[in-house]
Amino acid sequence: MTASTELDPVIHAQARLRVMTTLATLGPRDQITFPRLQQLLEMTAGNLSTHLRRLEDAGYVAVDKAHSGRTPVTYVSITGPGRRAFEDYLAKLRELLGGSTP
Amino acid sequence: MSPDKQSPPLTDEQLDAQQSLALVQGQQAHVRARTQIDVGLLYGAWGTAWLVGLGAMWAARSGASPVEVPVPVAGVLLSGLIVGAGVVTATHSARQARGVRGEDDLRGVLYGWSWFIGFGTLFAVLVALGGQGVDREVLELLWPTMSCLLVSVLYMMGAAVWRDPHMFALGAWFAVCVTAGVLVGMPGMLAVMSLAGGGGLLAAAAYFTVRRLRA
Numbered sequence: 001m002t003a004s005t006e007l008d009p010v011i012h013a014q015a016r017l018r019v020m021t022t023l024a025t026l027g028p029r030d031q032i033t034f035p036r037l038q039q040l041l042e043m044t045a046g047n048l049s050t051h052l053r054r055l056e057d058a059g060y061v062a063v064d065k066a067h068s069g070r071t072p073v074t075y076v077s078i079t080g081p082g083r084r085a086f087e088d089y090l091a092k093l094r095e096l097l098g099g100s101t102p
Numbered sequence: 103m104s105p106d107k108q109s110p111p112l113t114d115e116q117l118d119a120q121q122s123l124a125l126v127q128g129q130q131a132h133v134r135a136r137t138q139i140d141v142g143l144l145y146g147a148w149g150t151a152w153l154v155g156l157g158a159m160w161a162a163r164s165g166a167s168p169v170e171v172p173v174p175v176a177g178v179l180l181s182g183l184i185v186g187a188g189v190v191t192a193t194h195s196a197r198q199a200r201g202v203r204g205e206d207d208l209r210g211v212l213y214g215w216s217w218f219i220g221f222g223t224l225f226a227v228l229v230a231l232g233g234q235g236v237d238r239e240v241l242e243l244l245w246p247t248m249s250c251l252l253v254s255v256l257y258m259m260g261a262a263v264w265r266d267p268h269m270f271a272l273g274a275w276f277a278v279c280v281t282a283g284v285l286v287g288m289p290g291m292l293a294v295m296s297l298a299g300g301g302g303l304l305a306a307a308a309y310f311t312v313r314r315l316r317a
Contacts, residue, residue, distance in 0.1 A: 007119075014125065021126045025133040027204045036201025040133055075203065090126065096119040 007096075010058045011089045015043065015051045020086045023061060023078035031064065031075035052076060060085055137198050142311035144194065145272075145303045147187040153300030155180030156246070156292050163289035209263050216259070220252050243288055250280045250295055268306065275302045 011020055022040050026032060032040075038048050055061040060082030064075040078086070155176075161167035162176035195210070228248065232241055257273030260266070279299045283291030 007122075012122065017122060017125055018129050021129040022133050025130050026137060026202060027206060030202050030204035032203075033201040039201075040136060090123075093119045093123050093126075097123065 007092055008085055008089050010054065010060065011085060013051075015041075015047065016055060018043075019048070019051055019055060020060065020078065020082065020089075023076065024083060024086050026078075029077070031077040034074040034076060037076055055082070058082075058085075137202060139195060139198055140310075140314065142307045142309075142314060144187075144191050144307075145310065146307035147190040149300050149303030149305075149307050151180075151183035151187040151300075152303055153296050155183040156296035156300060160289055160292035160296055163292060213256075213260055213263060217256060220256060221249075224248055224252055239288070243284070243291070246291060246295060247280055247284055250276055250283070250299065254280060268309075272302060272306055275299075 011017055018041055019037075022037065023032070034045075034048070038045060041048065043051075052061060052063060056063055060079060062077050062079050064077070066073050066075055158171050158176040158179045161169055161171040162173045199207075199210075228241065228244060231244070254273045254276035257276060258270050259273075261268075261270030261273060276299055279295055279302070282298070283294040286294055
């Protein structure tokens with residue numbers, strides 16, 4: 001019982017939950033630049049970097065360093081396993097709340 | 103605080119789950135409002151251009167109009183509203199998409215160019231026809247007819263690209279408006295396009311705005 005409803009600790013933290021929600025809400029294969037992501041989350045760059053690293057280590061997000069001309073641009077996206085983990089997390093939240101659908 | 107039987111008190115974990123779900127829903131709404139295209143806004147801008155612009159053009163041409171509108175005024179109003187709707191479309195789309203890249207990008211770019219090239223060519227053809235001495239009356243009928251037909255086809259193709267049945271229905275509705283307009287002839291066709299075409303766009307705008315606000 002507890003094992004089946006245990007929430008993924010990588011996602012279950014306010015900042016990372018908001019990051020995952022934001023990435024999952026974009027189009028299926030969309031990538032977003034670091035500054036725009038930061039703006040949508042209203043987080044500091046340092047704070048966002050820390051949480052992105054944790055999510056990247058878990059394989060939930062991909063960080064892609066590209067170039068736009070000579071300027072480096074960092075693109076962030078949710079991975080397939082990340083999306084599945086996020087969906088599982090939401091399903092467990094609903095289960096904990098007694099199966100009520102939002 | 104004695105808990106009643108219907109609603110047992112929330113444990114910390116359950117309370118947390120509730121807060122988490124609220125956080126997810128709040129952030130989803132925040133991201134959608136800032137990254138997704140508000141079709142209600144775009145249909146509203148184009149619907150206004152059609153209804154008011156073509157309505158003014160009809161008033162300028164028709165003896166049956168209750169208000170007198172000089173033809174140049176109607177022309178400036180119509181082109182101004184069309185340019186305005188174009189600017190709203192371009193700036194809104196760019197603003198929502200900034201910093202985001204995806205597989206759909208090429209579709210949007212090519213679709214945008216289809217409008218640009220399509221209307222550029224139509225403009226060239228009709229101006230050339232005018233220069234070759236085609237009847238003024240025929241030209242006056244061709245301008246709204248061909249423009250509306252092109253819009254109709256582009257909407258239906260856009261619907262195919264984005265799998266959007268509502269957009270297809272609008273495109274098909276414009277085709278009906280063109281056919282009805284040609285049968286009515288000038289200047290009645292302008293009234294048909296203003297009311298039926300512009301009205302159709304504004305109805306779509308209202309539908310999508312209500313749907314967005316309820317979501």
